Amino acid sequence: MYYAFGLVLLELLTGHRAVELNQGPSDQNLVVQVGHNILHDRKKLRKVIDPEMAPSQYTVESITMFSSLASRCVRVKSREQTLLEGKFDERHEKNKMNPSKLVELELH
Secondary structure: OHHHHHHHHHHHHHOOOOEOOOOOHHHOEHHHHHHHHHHOOHHHHHHHOOOOOOHHHOOHHHHHHHHHHHHHHHOOOOHHHHHHHHHHHHHHHHOOOOHHHHHHHHHO
C-alpha cells in the first residue's frame, strides 16, 4: 500500500515510469535507479527532478519534503509497515461482507 504510493510520488518527481523495460538492467526499476541516497542529497536530487518541471514551479524545500516522503514509502518493508498492513488486512476481512464499512475503513 505505502510502496505503491511511493512509486507514484517518484514517478511524479522524476517524470519516469516505475518500471521501464526498454532501459538497461540497472535503470529498469525507478526505486533502484533513483535510490534512497539520491533522495536525501539536495545536489543529487536536483539531477533526478523531471526536466519538464520549471524551477519556478517548486521550491527546494517542497521537493525535499516530497522526496523524503517518497523515500519512506518505498523503503524495504519495516516492521511497523508490516504491522499496519496486517491491521488493514484484518479489518478488511472483518468488513468484507459490508461494502459501506470497507469504504469507511479505506478513508481512515
